[in-house]
Amino acid sequence: MNKILTGKAFVYGNNIDTDQIYPGRYLELVKPEDIARHCLEGADPTFVENMSPGDIVVGGTNFGCGSSREHAVITLKTAGVSVVLAESFARIFFRNAINLALPLMVCPGISKKVKTGDILEVNLEEGLVLNKTTGETIVGEKISEYVMNILESGGIKPLFKKKTQEIYR
């Protein structure tokens, strides 16, 4: 897994809920490529056409609040978002993202230090974000070893497979 990620920032406000990330009316879709088409549609209907794979979503506090839908993570991941940076994350969204290997980083104050279109370089291991457009370095929270292990394994599924074998032994 690449631990230094560079991409263009798309900045949103506080409380970006899962209905804005992935509206409920598309929950019946199952194929990842179909799910990717509606990424962030509720918050920004032009996001999918404007973003390129590797780009970075930035939020304020409580990013991913609301429903427990895993589609909210699947849509960000399959649309090609490399990492989500926010001041805080809602807990179910946080767990879902780690389980599906979408990196997240908590970065106090970031939604005010970055503008949409800025180029960011995110160092997951150091917990640092360099805003290449402004030159400012933003200090985030380092990703814990426990979480990094899941991310590096490609999510919880490959890790848990081993446990399943032990359970059925």
Next chain:
Amino acid sequence: MHAIEKILARAAGKESVKAGEIVNCKIDFAEINDLYLQTVYSFFEMGGKKVWDKDKVAFVFDHYAPAPTIKTAQIHKEMRQFAKEQGLTHHFDINAGVCHQVLVEAGLVWPGMILIATDSHTTTHGAFGAFGTGVGATDMATALISGELWFRVPEVIKIEINGQLQPGVYAKDVILHILGKLKADAAVYKAIEFSGSFVENLDVADRMTICNMAVEMGAKTAYMKPNNKVIEYLKKRINREFIIDETDPDYEYSEVYTFDISNLSPQLAVPHSVDNVYPIEKVEKVKIDQAFIGSCTGGRLEDFEAAYKVLKGKKIHPDTRLVIIPASTEVLQRGMELGYIQGLIEAGATLATPGCGPCLGTHEGLLADGEVCITSTNRNFPGRMGSTKAMIYLASPACVAASALKGEITDPRDILKEVNKNE
């Protein structure tokens, strides 16, 4: 320790736990709703063959009941097949209702248990002193295989609610008021305990409404110490021993808030966030296109009783439609026996069968561009009930009914005053 910590410690086989610690807990019941076929896929992707305990896993078909599209019919079909192959003891098909109501009525919720469900509103079960929390599909799949799940032991926020409500003001108004004051991110990663004289005397339905919306502050779980009303309710539903945990007197809460609700007015969350809350006196009398009474927040018998009191013998405004969806078949049947449902239909309501209905924008009464809806449900995010250009106001069932009657946002106290005068 807090009662919540005692529940987690017991399930983890530990003497004690403390906030911040990661614990692996045995699950007492796991429920999957019909949005999350991914749970079944993830189960097989991780090598799952048999669920860990066929008595402790159930599907509830509520978000798409009955199936509105071919794709959702396919979801139900694959879930039914899985439930059958696994020999699950409990199964709740399209004739049951919303999971949080159905599980309680079926006697599958009790104090001191750990309940996980693929639904964020699983905090509802704190009303019974249970540890209920929402999980995603893949987390759920790991629990179906192992019977366990890891949790970070949460800090606990104490919200003490004292006083008595005025007529025409309800538990829904109380939780909206608290949300408006503390905001949507007040309890991210934390648990909320509701206590105080108001909570000690509260009925089961009202306790459920308040705990249900704890998740709108980001809470991992909610907790109310079970009172006599809860014990009486459970006696009729379950036939098992349970433990009521006591919080130790020296437990330190991360925060404490106190509310006196004696002079509270009806409250509304106005577009487009749950914490954008105002007393009704400060809300413009907006014209209403649709009113909705239903969901795990506001679709219980008491909610239809409150709406019936407002609308009995009257007709809703000709430019407004009123959709009513009981939270369960039991609520529907009792509501019919007591005449509430007939009374609401006579007033002009449209009845749909038990389930989540339009609350999350999948079917049964979606909103068009520019339409305004007042609803007894839990979220008013943009696009939640259909068009992102629709406006959603959250309120108590009585306020929803009063607004349907007048065709604009209306204080239920004004209608109830007239009702009481005439009786």
